Amino acid sequence: MQEKSMVVSRRTVLNWIGVTAGAAAMYQAMTALSFAAESNHDRNFALSGAPKGTRVLILGAGLAGMTAAYELRKAGYQVKVLEFNARPGGRCWTLRGGDRFTELGGATQHCEFDKGLYLNPGPWRIPYHHHAVLDYCHKFGVALEPFVQVNYNAMVHSTKAFGGKPQRYREVQADFQGHVAELLSKAVNQHGLDQALTQEDRERLLEVMRKWGALDAGNSYKKSLETSLRRGFAIDDGGGLMPEAVPSEPMDCKALLDSNLWQSIASGQEYEYQSSIFQPVGGMDMIAQAFQKQVNDLIHYNAKVTRIQQNDTGVTVTYQNSDGSGGLQQEQAHWCVCTLPLSILGQLPIDVSAPMMSAIRAVPYESSVKIGLQFKRRFWEQDEHIYGGISYTDTPISKISYPSTDYGKQGKGVLLGAYIWGPNAYEFTAMSPKMRVQKAVEYGAQIHPQYPSEFENGIAVGWHRVPWTNGCYGLWTPETRQQHYKNLCQIDGRIVLAGEHASYIPAWMEGAILSSQDAIKRLHTHIIASAKAA
Amino acid sequence: MRTTFTIATLLSLLASTSVLAEETPMLSTSGKFDQPSGEALFNQVCQGCHMAEGQGSHGAGAYPALATNQKLGAKVYPVYMVSSGQGGMPGFKKYMDDQQIASVVNYVRTHFGNQYADSVTVEDVRAVTQR
Structure with missing residues (x-):
């Protein structure tokens, strides 16, 4: 009976292989959507020789704005930055105990985390190939530590499989690989691949499958020392x-395939999540603070831009205090680098050409929610031996990520209790902050029963409620890229735009920095040429 | 214990439906919005930006108020906005079917100080979404 159910068509097997090859397929799709493009960073990036007395006004003190400020001042420009918030960094942001966050609509959350614990509501990891971010970190002395993306001892959870009981990533990974290897071996032995492969190839493939899948000499994946060396021992x-080791029992092939849990095990194979991957020690805003040390004297905080005008001789930007107090003020410069999110910029009166205006208005902003939860103790380490990494669940919270730092520390701990996209992100955004946290605890308890008794407090950020971005990041499609992207990136009179929205690496800090470097390099070249022509 | 107390307190103090909805949010599990009614869609989706009374909000930018909004008078306008989005607002065509779009537009056009008598039909929505 078991044997009969294993008689599968070649097409079915190849279909399954296609499923295991999900990372590659996903990568292609992501590339088409311009997600996984590699950073194109010039390690020796530097501008010099600004025409004397040339003033550049930068709008926004996020990473794009501060990169522009740092590099343009070094090049000899007179630089000033207007920033809406009372702090630099924009979405490069960390919430710690004592911080207060008021979202759109007025709800205010007071972060009650213990000292040293934090949530990065925005970016939280740095791939090893995000060279521009890493280079500034190295240059400014930002300490980095490994971010654990894949933890073989974390959980994968489906409410619809294995009675809703979370499974170990390690077991799902090993068993899926083993079962697929066994199926492929069967396909070979049943002559399913005779047309595609020579006899020699088939023998080699069988040998590889035995090693790759931990199969026995008969090409079976079953309870053994070898399989337990992959999936762990009972x-x-x-x-x-002490007792001798006892091998563990693999999951049934059909039950595993039906569970869909294997869908979660490919994400660590994606280019952006492959080891090594990093985080700054102490929170992502260590990067913002490092930039701040370089350019803080240039930044005017609490300035809400209300209008951007330009003519043949310069740029005039009107702004007011972010809290609405005081009157309108103006700042003038010869040139402007505008890094405001398009969701904000698209609402402002701005003198730019029609094509650029269309581009600014063509990019909707994505919804996303992150929730940080503080617990009385690091039970995930103490009870479950999960040190960093990510658990996956089909409940609305989607992921739980454990801190990649301070392992084994006594006392309280903060984990990322939800990282949500899609419809559930809108639904969480529409809740009160308190309800978001409550729901994260409810759903998380399905994976960790310790939640209700160990939970202390939490903080929840729905990016559509963030007052300075109105969303998470600029959501391009292949069609809108085709129609608008180049128009968005042009120097329009005396204005050039920069930020993750003006990059092929959307939502990543690398995109913001590379976009900024490219914009100011082109602007600088243009300014030099204009000065010579005049 | 604290949660129980909070819910009990809220229930006794406030009988408004929006607060009740806030206390028992049903979350979508299909990868699209599962809410069938306009009211539920408004409370669990639109409210995120346009706020509980459709009053909108202001920060570095703004979310426009839907309350007493004259632009809603031309029914094709909200249908287009919900299905296709505009500027920073995402379109919801991929997450809502035409009936849901009609329902939520009808809900907004008859609440928050809006009183438009001409209902939006599924056919009206289909003319915009072209599906």
Whole structure:
């Protein structure tokens, strides 16, 4: 019976292989949507020789704005930055105990985390190939530590499989690989691949499958020392007169395929999540603070831009205090680098050409929610031996990520209790902050039963409620890229735009910095040429 | 214990439906919005930006108020906005079917100080979404 159910068509097998090859397929799709493009960073980036007395006004003190401020001042420009918030960094942002966050609509959350604990509501990891971010980190002395993306001992959870009981990533990964290897071996032995492969290839493939999938000599994936060396033991080896190791029982192939849990195990294979991947020690805003040390004297905080005008000789930007107090003020410069999110910029009166205006208005902003939860103790380490990494669930919270730092520390701990996209992100955004946290605890308890008794407090950021971005990031499509992207990136009179929205690496800090470097390089070249012509 | 107390307190103090909805949000599980009614869609989706009474909000930019909004008078306008989006607002065509779009537009056009008698039909929505 078991044997009969294993008789599968070649097409079915190849279909399954296609599923395991999800990372590659996903990568192609992501590239088409311009997600996974590699950073194109010039390590020796530097501008010099600004025409004397040339003033550049930068709008926004996020990473794009501060990159522009740092590099343009070094090049000899007179630089000033207007920033809506009372702090630099924009979405490069960390919430710690004592911080207060008021979202659109007026709800205010007071972060009650213990000292040293934090949530990065925005970017939280740096791939090793995001060279521009890493180079500024190295240059400014930002300490980095490994971010654990894949944890084989974390959980994968489906409410519809295995009675809703979370499974270990390790077991799902090993069993899926083993079962697929066994199926492929069967397909070979049943002559399913005779047309595609020579006899020699088939033998080699069988040998590879035995090694790759931990199969036995008969090409079967079953309970054994070998499979337990992948999926873990029922009882681990010990010393002295401790019990001997006992192998563990693999999951049933059909039950595993039906569970869909294997869908979660490919994400760590994606280019952006492959080891090594980093985080700043102490919170993502360590990067913002490092930039701030370089350019703080240039930044005018609490300035809400209300109008951007330009003519043949310069740029005039009107602004007011972010809290609405005081009257309108103006700042003038010869040139302007505008890094405001398009969701904000698209609402302002701005003198730019029709094509650029269309581009500014063509990019909707994505919804996303992150929730940080503080617990009385690091039970995920103490009870479940999960040190960093991510658990996946089909409940609305989507992911739980454990801190990649301070392992084994006594006392309280903060984990990322939800990282939500899609319809559930809108639904969480529409809740009160308190309800968001409550729901995150409810859903998380399905994976960790310790939640209700260990939970202390939480903070929830729905990006559509963030007052300075109205959303998470600029959501391009292949069609809108085709129609508008180049228009968005042009120097329009005396204005050039920069930010993650003006990059092919949307939502990532690398996109913001590379966009800024490219914009100011072109602007600088243009300014030099204009000065010579005049 | 604290949660129980909070819910009990809220229930006794406030009988408004929006507060009740806030206390028992049903979340979508299909990868699209599962809410069938305009009211539920408004409370669980639109409210995120346009706020509980459709009053909108202001920060570095703004979310426009839907309350007493004359632009809603031309029914094709909200249908287009919800299905296709505009500027920073995403379109919801991929997450809502035409009936849901009609329902939520009808809800907004008859609440928050809006009193437009001409209902939006599924056919009206289909003319915009072209599906």
